[in-house]
Amino acid sequence: MEKETQTYFFPDDGRIPNHSDFPLVVYQNALKDTGLAEQIVIRHGWSNSWSGSVFPYHHYHSNTHEVLIALRGEAVIQFGGEKGAAVIPFKSGDAVVIPAGVGHKKLSSSPDFTVLGAYPGGVQYDMKTGKPNEREEAVKQIKQAALPTNDPITGKREPLLEIWVK
Structure with missing residues (x-):
């Protein structure tokens, strides 16, 4: 079953560098059973996971890519920094792979909104604002962030690496 994906590129906005080569990849309805999200991403080589919310300010990770999976509730998240063109509704079962350097910020959410975050190879992420x-x-770090081995949702090369390695 093919997951429906959308991609978004963001230019450097002067504050948030974003990623010049890799787009943000959004997976709508990625997981039917969000209770298995952590097991799935770990099996696919993404670990150092946490669950909680998304910070309500622009931030990014320069040393690693990140997957976020909405476990419960819904939110609206802005990607790409203050001038980011993508304001994306994010609901339970949706996932997004955020390339190193791409800014993200929670604009609003339901009280029960919870995400799972994880990183390829379990990289210890940094926090930049x-x-x-x-x-x-x-x-410099953004350009050196290691390419993941597998898509965190499918466990295969596609769709993530097919999109990123063209």
Whole structure:
């Protein structure tokens, strides 16, 4: 069964670098049983997982890509920084793979909104907020972030690596 995906590219907005080569990949209705989300991503090589919400301010990770899976509730998340063109409704069962450097911020959510986050190879993620003094090092790190071995949802190359490695 093919998951429905959308992709979004974001230019560097001066504060949030975003990723020049890899788009954000959104999977609608990625998982029917969100109770299995953590087991699925771990089996597919994505770990160092956590569950909670998404920060209500723009932030990004420069040293790794991230998958977010909505476990419960719904939210509206802005991607790409202050000038980010994608304001995406995110509901239970949806997933998104965020390339290193791509900003994300929760704009609103239901009280029960909960996501699972995980990283390829269990990388210990850094936290960047677009401060000028972090930019130079962050831009270098983004280019060096390791490509995942598998798509966190399907466990195969596709669709993620088919989209990212063209």
